[in-house]
Amino acid sequence: MEKYPIPMVPGPVSLPRAVIEALTADYGSADLETEYFDLYDRTVAELQRIMATADTVVIQSGEGMVVLWSALKSCLAPGDRVLSVATGLFGHGIADMAAAVGAEVRKVSLPDDQTISDTREIEQAIAAFKPKMMTAVHCETPSGTLNPIAGLGRLKKEHGVPLLYVDAVSSIGGVPVLTDDWHIDLCLGGAQKCLSAPPDMAFLSVSENAWEIVEQANYAGYDALKPFRDVQKTRYFPYTPNWHGLAALHAGAEMILAEGLSAVFERHAVVADDCRRRLEDIGLTLFPAPGAVPSPTVTAVYLPAAMSWSNFDTAARKRGLVVGGSYGQLAGKVFRLGHMGSQADKKLVQRALDVIADVL
Numbered sequence: 001m002e003k004y005p006i007p008m009v010p011g012p013v014s015l016p017r018a019v020i021e022a023l024t025a026d027y028g029s030a031d032l033e034t035e036y037f038d039l040y041d042r043t044v045a046e047l048q049r050i051m052a053t054a055d056t057v058v059i060q061s062g063e064g065m066v067v068l069w070s071a072l073k074s075c076l077a078p079g080d081r082v083l084s085v086a087t088g089l090f091g092h093g094i095a096d097m098a099a100a101v102g103a104e105v106r107k108v109s110l111p112d113d114q115t116i117s118d119t120r121e122i123e124q125a126i127a128a129f130k131p132k133m134m135t136a137v138h139c140e141t142p143s144g145t146l147n148p149i150a151g152l153g154r155l156k157k158e159h160g161v162p163l164l165y166v167d168a169v170s171s172i173g174g175v176p177v178l179t180d181d182w183h184i185d186l187c188l189g190g191a192q193k194c195l196s197a198p199p200d201m202a203f204l205s206v207s208e209n210a211w212e213i214v215e216q217a218n219y220a221g222y223d224a225l226k227p228f229r230d231v232q233k234t235r236y237f238p239y240t241p242n243w244h245g246l247a248a249l250h251a252g253a254e255m256i257l258a259e260g261l262s263a264v265f266e267r268h269a270v271v272a273d274d275c276r277r278r279l280e281d282i283g284l285t286l287f288p289a290p291g292a293v294p295s296p297t298v299t300a301v302y303l304p305a306a307m308s309w310s311n312f313d314t315a316a317r318k319r320g321l322v323v324g325g326s327y328g329q330l331a332g333k334v335f336r337l338g339h340m341g342s343q344a345d346k347k348l349v350q351r352a353l354d355v356i357a358d359v360l
Contacts, residue, residue: 005320008352010141010298010338011170012192012199015248019197022251023244030241037235039246044232046253047203050261051172051187053179055205058228059249061242064169064190066223067202069097071165071186074214074225075133078102083131083161085122087147088112088140089328090167098135106131112143112330113289119151126159133163138177139170142326144286144300144336146175146293153183163210169193169202173256174268174297174340185210191245194268194297195252196341201245252341268296268344275299275339278353282360287334297340300326303333304360312359321355 007014015023030036040059047057060066072094076082082103084095087110099105106129108122116122116136126134134156139146149166156164165186168177172187173194179187185207192199206214206225214225227238256264276286276294279301287300303312309325309332316323326334339349 001317001322004322006322006348006352006355007343008321008323008337008339008349010193010324010336010340013196013338013341013343015198016196016252016255016342018255019248019251022247023198025247027243027247030243031237036241036243036246039250040241041232043246043250043253046250046257047189048205050253050256051177051179051189051205052181053187053205055179055207056211056229057203057205058225059201059203059246060223060228061200061239061245062202062223063192063199064188064202067188067190067204068094068167070223070225071188071204072098072101073221073223074219075163075186075210075217076101076103077217079104080133081106081129081131082133082135083108083125083129085116085134085136085152086110087115087145088137088143089330090140090142091135091137094135094137094165094167098133111289112140113145113287113292115145115288115293116147116151117291119155122152123155123159126155126161131161133165134161135165136167138166138168139175139295139297141170141298141336142300142328142330143288144295144298145288146171146295148293149182149184150178153181157183162213170297170340171295173253173264174344175265175295179205191249191252194341195249196255197248197252198245200242201249203249265296268340271339271344271346271349272296272299274346275337275349275353279356282353282357287330297344298336298338300330300334300336303335307360308332309335315359316355319355319358321352323352
């Protein structure tokens with residue numbers, strides 16, 4: 001299906017009109033025109049507000065994964081120790097990525113339907129392992145959960161861990177992400193989730209301590225962070241900038257700030273609560289365990305035992321609704337509704353839930 005009448009996929013989300021209009025302009029060469037650099041500066045400032053940080057924000061061309069790799073490759077050398085707090089598929093995936101870079105990785109794992117609460121095991125692992133970097137995922141999209149990060153930031157500061165790396169791709173712009181208050185050194189985001197832009201731009205905040213480590217590591221690949229440290233001063237990018245992608249990202253960020261951060265966060269929370277309440281009224285079981293923190297940007301729910309994912313997906317699509325399945329051990333057992341960004345809309349979610357009730 002090329003276009004979704006009722007889009008509920010948890011990213012890429014449906015593009016708002018302002019984002020589409022930003023994409024349709026016939027821009028000049030970003031290497032040559034001052035307007036591009038001005039737009040980059042404005043977008044960086046907007047992302048700093050949305051991410052609650054005074055740290056440098058770097059914007060790179062590529063889907064969200066580009067900054068996940070960029071931060072790891074730019075900071076880690078073979079043998080460096082990484083402690084990964086894994087509560088789902090993406091948390092385990094980041095641990096695997098760090099290992100692929102050559103790091104020595106230790107994991108503190110929780111079941112996929114739970115979120116971080118008691119940090120004692122994590123603190124013990126920090127004391128024993130003495131990692132250079134801690135990694136965590138804020139919103140585990142396949143699980144529909146939201147990890148509290150403040151406790152990890154406190155441990156990072158108390159134990160002198162040099163780097164805290166947080167994947168906030170599916171939460172930035174939909175829930176509070178307090179980068180500085182949580183002592184995050186590398187906070188990673190993508191355009192295609194709550195920013196409601198295409199999946200062609202990614203961004204991350206970089207603390208001063210992280211920049212020092214980047215300089216020491218001196219990684220020189222295409223996705224390297226180091227060449228971006230002074231782009232706002234030098235006006236020189238390591239590869240051809242994506243003016244269309246940046247314009248769309250700017251439009252998405254501008255919409256969030258025009259609505260107001262508190263209003264945006266409230267809209268996501270209200271829509272998520274309504275969604276989960278209605279799903280339970282229909283008779284479905286939510287995936288997150290009791291006591292886990294559900295994400296305001298995505299809801300994961302068990303398929304009825306008598307219905308396969310294929311049959312459910314086909315029936316929903318016939319009625320115009322497209323939702324997300326899940327991955328790994330959750331594939332075929334769980335489906336997900338992405339009420340994030342432009343899709344955190346009460347009427348849209350109610351239409352989706354009417355279809356689900358009809359299908360079941």
